[in-house]
Amino acid sequence: MKSKYSSLFSLPYLIWSLIFIIVPMGLVVVFAFTTEGGQFTLDYVSQVGEYTNVLVRSVWLAAIATVICLLIGYPLAYIMSRMPGFQQRTMLMLIMLPMWMNFLLRTYAWMTILEKNGLLNKLFGLFGLGPFDMINTQGAVVLGMVYNYLPFMILPLYSIMTKIDNRTIEAAQDLGANTKNVFTRIVIPMSMPGISTGITMVFVPSVSTFIISRMLGGGGNLLIGDLIDLQFLGNAYNPHLGSAISLVLMVLILLCMSILNQFNGDEDREGMLL
């Protein structure tokens, strides 16, 4: 296998990734820093500053959704990892099944449930309550994010927790640790890589979504993704400004991920992504 020429097999891929990964990313950077005439400019990047409120809102809502996913997902992943084998497989299937439904359909489902004369308001009506304004609020957007991305939190947590040996926990208990200590000293430290993977996998799609905010947030709760979409396919057509916003989004995510890596120490990096 280690012959001189075998690395040549990757040549088509290298050419492909040059044209379709490196060049497009380069184009985003170039567009962000140039005018329509091709002159260098910082106008578009500084123009992004006008949208600070949108940036803050995106990060804030995505962060809330991520924390909720972690709080809901962590106990479930733990319970799952302590089940007998057959039950574990069934649970895994049950959690993956909604994931394979297109996320547009899942978001649409919440649209019909939350709308003014939707199912939930009808239910409240039976008790003489409401109707409440649930759709087109920030809460609805967060709900949409949690619903769509919860499995992305549960799966990495679960896969790391199955690796925690029951005997480690029993040993801690034998040595006099109570339930709280078992969690804070054994389970949580040992599941740290799963936590950071889960956070990344929920935060990145949440902070960059434009469908969830459009379908559940109405027009008033624009996120970064909506801004980018508007510059490329919307009325505000301006690929230069769109590229500048995309660039800011990428930098933002890289920043968040490097902060997260600080907590993670240098655990095996291969586990970082899936």
Added chain:
Amino acid sequence: MKWLSKTYIWVIMAFLYAPIGVLIFFSFNQSKSRSNFTGFTLDWYVKLFHNDLIIQSLINTLIVALVSSVIATVIGTAAAVGINSMKKWSKSIIMNITYLPIINPEIVIGVSFMLLFVLAQGMLNNIGLGFEFGYTTLILAHVTFNLPYVILNVMPKLRQMDRYIYEAALDLGCPPSKAFFKVVLPEIMPGILSGFLMAFTYSLDDFVISYFVSGATSQTLPITIYSMTRRKVSPEINAISAIIFVVVLVILLLVNFHGAHKEKQSRRREAQG
């Protein structure tokens, strides 16, 4: 403690499945209302199968997914073999590039493709090689985001493989190309297959990237669904959801039973050996 965790599981499952249940339930509703059930009907399913736009976009989706995942599997498997034999530093550079489409937000990838294709369109039109946004751009984009999944599925199999088997084949006079197809390929086949399946399903499901690179003429199913949710209320969406749910459920059950069956078999073999 036991009942507490059981209740917890039930609550989460209700949260995950109630919205899907509601969607499917109202696909059988006579009226277009999304909260009042007025009577049972299968009309929306009949309408769905007579909706040319939906059928055409389903065909588009299948073609794009199949073509792009086959191309990605071939290029990706070759790439994995090549990368595996590289030196450490060049390997890590290439693997970092491979991770890029996975870490990057989908919308940024979609936008970057759009920039590339618009630019290429302008340049190629000048020399008379014009192309439209459509199948070509969709397939190029899908191959690109499918490639990492193939490579990441094949690489571990290559690493696990005993390279002395390949060398033994060469020592016994097998030419390298034949040794590759007879020895290496069967060994890494499970990785190739799971890479292909992953690529295929991601391709079927993709909305965000397709949204930026599909033209007006060749829409995929997710894009059609999106435009349907933007327009007036249409219970056909509910009918699509029900069908997709059943298809996914059947596939997952089959995979699961197959997996459990294989596990049992290998356990029995171990017990005998």
